[in-house]
Amino acid sequence: MTGSATVPRTAEELRAAILERYDTFSKRLQQIARFVLDHPDDLALETLAVVAERSGVQPSAIVRFAKALGYSGAMPMQRLLRDGLLANHTALGYGERVRQFNAALDHQAGAGDDGDLLAEFVERDTLALENLGQTMTKADLARAVKLIDQAQTLYIMGFRRAFPVASYLAYSFQQVGKRTIFVDGVGGLTSQQMGAVGETDLLIAVSYHPYAEETVHAVEAAAGAGAKVLTITDSLVSPMAKMAVHVLQVRESEVRGFRSLAASLCLAQTLVISLAFERERASARGVSRPRRRKA
Amino acid sequence: MTGSATVPRTAEELRAAILERYDTFSKRLQQIARFVLDHPDDLALETLAVVAERSGVQPSAIVRFAKALGYSGAMPMQRLLRDGLLANHTALGYGERVRQFNAALDHQAGAGDDGDLLAEFVERDTLALENLGQTMTKADLARAVKLIDQAQTLYIMGFRRAFPVASYLAYSFQQVGKRTIFVDGVGGLTSQQMGAVGETDLLIAVSYHPYAEETVHAVEAAAGAGAKVLTITDSLVSPMAKMAVHVLQVRESEVRGFRSLAASLCLAQTLVISLAFERERASARGVSRPRRRKA
DNA sequence: GATAGAATGGAACGTATATTCCACGTTTCA
DNA sequence: TGAAACGTGGAATATACGTTCCATTCTATC
Numbered sequence: 165m166t167g168s169a170t171v172p173r174t175a176e177e178l179r180a181a182i183l184e185r186y187d188t189f190s191k192r193l194q195q196i197a198r199f200v201l202d203h204p205d206d207l208a209l210e211t212l213a214v215v216a217e218r219s220g221v222q223p224s225a226i227v228r229f230a231k232a233l234g235y236s237g238a239m240p241m242q243r244l245l246r247d248g249l250l251a252n253h254t255a256l257g258y259g260e261r262v263r264q265f266n267a268a269l270d271h272q273a274g275a276g277d278d279g280d281l282l283a284e285f286v287e288r289d290t291l292a293l294e295n296l297g298q299t300m301t302k303a304d305l306a307r308a309v310k311l312i313d314q315a316q317t318l319y320i321m322g323f324r325r326a327f328p329v330a331s332y333l334a335y336s337f338q339q340v341g342k343r344t345i346f347v348d349g350v351g352g353l354t355s356q357q358m359g360a361v362g363e364t365d366l367l368i369a370v371s372y373h374p375y376a377e378e379t380v381h382a383v384e385a386a387a388g389a390g391a392k393v394l395t396i397t398d399s400l401v402s403p404m405a406k407m408a409v410h411v412l413q414v415r416e417s418e419v420r421g422f423r424s425l426a427a428s429l430c431l432a433q434t435l436v437i438s439l440a441f442e443r444e445r446a447s448a449r450g451v452s453r454p455r456r457r458k459a
Numbered sequence: 460m461t462g463s464a465t466v467p468r469t470a471e472e473l474r475a476a477i478l479e480r481y482d483t484f485s486k487r488l489q490q491i492a493r494f495v496l497d498h499p500d501d502l503a504l505e506t507l508a509v510v511a512e513r514s515g516v517q518p519s520a521i522v523r524f525a526k527a528l529g530y531s532g533a534m535p536m537q538r539l540l541r542d543g544l545l546a547n548h549t550a551l552g553y554g555e556r557v558r559q560f561n562a563a564l565d566h567q568a569g570a571g572d573d574g575d576l577l578a579e580f581v582e583r584d585t586l587a588l589e590n591l592g593q594t595m596t597k598a599d600l601a602r603a604v605k606l607i608d609q610a611q612t613l614y615i616m617g618f619r620r621a622f623p624v625a626s627y628l629a630y631s632f633q634q635v636g637k638r639t640i641f642v643d644g645v646g647g648l649t650s651q652q653m654g655a656v657g658e659t660d661l662l663i664a665v666s667y668h669p670y671a672e673e674t675v676h677a678v679e680a681a682a683g684a685g686a687k688v689l690t691i692t693d694s695l696v697s698p699m700a701k702m703a704v705h706v707l708q709v710r711e712s713e714v715r716g717f718r719s720l721a722a723s724l725c726l727a728q729t730l731v732i733s734l735a736f737e738r739e740r741a742s743a744r745g746v747s748r749p750r751r752r753k754a
Numbered sequence: 755g756a757t758a759g760a761a762t763g764g765a766a767c768g769t770a771t772a773t774t775c776c777a778c779g780t781t782t783c784a
Numbered sequence: 785t786g787a788a789a790c791g792t793g794g795a796a797t798a799t800a801c802g803t804t805c806c807a808t809t810c811t812a813t814c
Contacts, residue, residue, distance in 0.1 A: 190791060209504075209541050212772060222793055227773060237773065246504050249544070281736070282600060282729045286592035289725045290585050297581035305577060325630065328623035332720065335622065350645050373493075399493050401481045415497065424728060425627065426721045430584050434577045437717055441576070485761060507802060517763055522803060532803065 171234035175204070175248025178241070181233060189232065196221055196229045208245035212238055289426040292417050296427040299415070307410055309438045311394055312342070315366030319358060319386070321347035322370030322396075323378055329370045329396070329428045336436040340443075349378060358382055363390035370396045372416075372423065375403050383407050396428065466529035470499070470543025473536070476528060484527065491516055491524040503540035507533055584721035587711050591722040594710070602705055604733045606689055607637070610661030614653060614681070616642035617665030617691075618673055624665045624691065624723045631731040635738075644673060653677055658685035665691045667711075667718070670698050678702050691723060 172178035182197050189197055199219040200207055207215050216223040223238075230238040312318060318337055322330025334346035347357045361367065367386040371379045380403045383393055387407040395404040396412045405411045414431055416423040467473035477492050484492055494514035495502055502510050511518040518533075525533040607613060613632055617625025629641035642652045656662065662681040666674045670692075678688055678699045688703040693710060700706045709726055711718045 192792070205545055209545060211770085213770085223772070224774080224793075228792090239772070250500060250504070280597070281733050282595055282597075282726070283592050285725050285729045285732075286588045289721065290588050293581045293584050293588075293721070297578050300577060302575070302577075327630065328627040328724070331626055332623040335619065336717075398497070400496055401478065401489070401493055425724050426584065426588070429623070429720050429724060430580050431577070433717060433719060434580050437580075438576050487762065506800085508800085518802070519763075519804080520761095523761090534802070 172244070175245055178233070178244055178248075179204075185233075192221060192225055193229050193232060195219070196226060200229075204245050205249060208242060208249045212242075285424070288417055289424050292415070292424055292427040293430055295415055296430060300412070300431065304410075304412060305434065305438065308394055308412055308435060309442055311366055311392060311410060312337075312368075312435065312439050313442055315392070316343070316364040317361075317366075318342055318344040319347055319361055319365060319367040319391075320344060320370075321349075321354075321367070321379060321382055323349060323376040325372055325423070325425075326370040326376070326379070326396075326428075328425055329432055330368075332429060333368060333370070333432050333436070336433065337439070340436060340440045342439065347382065354378055354382060355385070358385060361386050361389050361391045365391045367391055367393045368396065369393060369404050369408070370428070371402065371404055372398045373402065380404060396431065467539070470540050473528070473539055474499075480528075484524075487516060487520055488524050488527060490514070491521060495524075499540055500544065502537060503544050507537075580719070584719050587719055587722040588725055590710055591725060595707070595726065599705075599707060600729065600733065603689055603707055603730060604737055606661055606687060606705060607632075607663075607730065607734050608737055610687070611638070611659040612656075612661075613637055613639040614642055614656055614660060614662040614686075615639060615665075616644075616649075616653075616662065616674060616677055618644060618671040620667055620718070620720075621665040621671070621674070621691075621723075624720060624727055625663075627724060628663060628665070628727050628731070631728065632734070635731060635735045637734065642677065649673055649677060650680070653680060656681050656684050656686045660686045662686055662688045663691065664688060664699055664703070665723070666697065666699055667693045668697065675699060691726065 172181045179201065182201060186194060186197055196219060199215075199221075203219075206218060210218070212223050212226060216226055219226075227238045230241040233241065235241050320330050320334045320337070322333075331346065331348070334344055334348075337344040338346075345357060347354055349357075358367075365386075367383065369379050369383050375397075383395070383404045384407065387393055393404070393408040394410045394412070395402070395408040396414060397404060398414060398416065399405070400411060400413060412431065414428050416425065416427050467476045474496065477496060481489060481492055491514060494510075494516075498513075501513060505513070507518050507521060511521055514521075522533045525536040528536065530536050615625050615629045615632070617628075626641065626643070629639055629643075632639040633641075640652065642649055644652075653662075660681075662678065664674055664678050675698045678690070679702065682688055682702040687705075688699070689705045689707070690697070690699040690703040691707045691709060692699060693708065694700065695706060695708055707726065709723050711720065711722050
C-alpha cells in the first residue's frame with residue numbers, strides 16, 4: 165500500500181513529498197493536497213470530520229490521501245503536523261521532543277542497553293538549555309539582576325535537590341564580591357542564620373517540587389520581616405511564588421523521577437555574571453554607584 | 460455548576476483565572492493546575508488520556524478541574540488552549556518574530572552589553588555537553604559504574620567550585636539507595652568523616668583547577684587507607700589523577716573566566732542513573748547480584 | 755476519637771471519531 | 785463503443801475517547 169519507499173517523518177518532509185508527488189495524484193487527492201499545503205494548521209488541530217467539511221471532501225478521502233503517502237491512516241499524518249506546529253511555536257516542541265526522547269529511552273531500557281545513556285542525557289540537557297534560552301526573557305533577567313544589585317545583603321537558600329544550585333550561587337556571588345550569606349541549614353541554625361534579614365535585603369530561594377518545608381518557612385519569615393524575595397523555581401504557583409516579588413521559572417525535563425539541573429545552573433551563572441558586568445559598568449560611569457549615591 | 464460568574468474565554472484569561480483561584484482548589488486540582496500552567500501545549504495537543512498519564516492523575520480529575528473553572532467539560536478548555544496556540548503561531552508571525560529580531564539585533568550590539576548573556580551561556584553549555592558526549596567513552600563510564608556498584612560505602616567530596624557537583628552526587632546516590640557518606644567538611648570534621656574509610660570503599664573526589672588542598676589531602680589519606688578513588692576532574696594530570704584508580708575527565712568550556720558545571724552535572728546524573736539501571740537489571744535477572752556470576 | 759462531608763480513583767457508559775467496505779460513477783484503452 | 789480498471793461517496797463498523805457515577809479514602813470538625 166505504501167506509495168513510496170520512504171515515509172515523510174517531519175512536517176517539512178511531508179510538504180516536500182506532497183509537492184513532489186502532486187502530479188501523480190487523482191483530482192480529489194490533489195484537492196486535498198492543496199488544502200494540506202494551504203492550511204496545515206487546520207489539519208493539525210481540528211478533527212478529521214471538521215477538516216473534511218472545511219475542505220469539501222469526505223473523511224475517507226483524507227484517509228486515502230494519507231495512505232497514498234505511505235501512512236497507515238490519517239492520524240499519524242496529523243501527529244506529524246502537530247509536532248511541526250509546536251516546533252515553529254516558541255515553546256519549540258520542547259515537550260514533544262522530550263516525550264519522544266523518553267519513549268526512546270523506554271525502548272532502550274527494555275533492551276537492557278545503557279551504553280548510550282550519556283548521549284541521551286546530553287541530548288536532554290541540551291533541550292532544556294535551549295528551552296531556557298527561549299522562554300526566559302531579558303526583562304525577567306534584568307529585573308532579577310537589579311534586585312540583587314540593590315540588596316544590601318544577599319541571603320541564599322535551597323535544600324535537597326536545589327542545594328547544588330544554591331551552593332553554586334552562594335559561592336559565585338561571594339567570588340564576585342557581593343555580600344552574601346549562604347543559609348545552608350547546618351546544625352539546624354536556619355532561623356539564626358536568617359535572623360538579621362531586613363527590609364534592605366534580598367533572599368534568593370531555590371526550590372523545586374516537592375518544595376522543602378524549611379524553604380517555604382524561611383520565605384514566609386523573610387517576607388514577614390519586610391525583605392524582598394526572589395525565587396528560582398519550577399512553577400508559577402509554587403508556595404514561594406506568591407510571596408516573592410519576582411519569580412524565575414525554570415523548566416527542567418524529568419526522566420524517571422530524576423530532573424536535571426543544567427538549566428538552573430546556566431541561569432544561576434548568568435545571574436552572577438550579569439551582576440558582575442552591571443557593577444563594572446556602573447563603576448566605569450562614575451566612581452559611586454548611581455543607585456546609592458545621595459548627591 | 461459554574462464556579463464563578465465569568466468563564467475564561469481566551470488562553471490568557473484561563474491562565475489568569477487558574478492563578479487567581481489556585482488557593483481555593485483541592486490538592487489534586489492544584490496538581491492539575493500546575494501542570495496546565497507549566498505544560499499548556501501538552502493539554503492543547505494531546506488527548507485527555509495522555510495528559511492524564513503525563514501529569515499523574517485520572518482523566519476524571521481533569522474533567523473535574525475544567526468544571527471547577529466553569530466549563531461543561533474538559534474539551535471546551537482544550538479547544539481554548541488550541542485556539543490560543545494557533546493564534547500565537549499565526550499572529551506571532553509578526554509580533555513575536557519582530558521581538559525576536561530585535562533581540563538578535565541587541566545581541567550584535569556588543570560585548571559589554573549583558574542583554575543576551577543568557578544566550579551566550581546557553582550556547583556555551585550546549586557546546587560543553589556536546590563535547591562531553593563525544594569524549595567520554597562508554598568503557599570509561601562502565602568502569603566507573605562498576606566501581607561504584609562494588610563499593611560497600613561511597614564517600615563523596617568536592618569543595619569550592621566542585622561543591623555543587625559533589626552535593627548533587629551525594630544527594631542522588633542516597634536517593635537511589637546507595638550507601639553514601641557526603642564529606643562536606645562542616646565543622647572541620649573532614650578527617651573524622653573520612654575516618655572509617657577502608658579497602659572495600661570508594662571515594663569519589665570532584666575537583667577542578669585550582670585543586671582544593673583539602674581534597675588532595677583526603678585523596679591521599681583514602682588511597683593510603685587502601686580505598687579506591689574515582690576522580691571527576693578537568694585534567695588527567697591533576698594532583699588526584701595519579702592516585703586514583705579511575706579518572707573521568709570533564710572539560711567545561713570557559714567564558715570570561717567563568718567555567719560552567721553543566722557537563723559535570725550531566726555526567727553526574729548519568730552515573731547515578733546508570734547505577735540505578737545496573738542494579739535494576741541485576742535484581743531482575745536473579746535474587747543475588749549476578750555481577751560476578753560464573754555460569 | 756468519632757462522624758459528616760468532601761475528594762478521589764477507577765470502572766462503566768454513551769458518544770464521537772477514524773477507518774473500512776462496497777456499490778456506483780468515471781475514465782481509459784482496445 | 786464496450787469493458788475493465790480506477791476513483792469516489794457514503795453508509796457501516798470498530799475503536800478510542802470524554803464523561804459520568806459510585807464505592808472508597810481522606811480531611812476537617814466536634
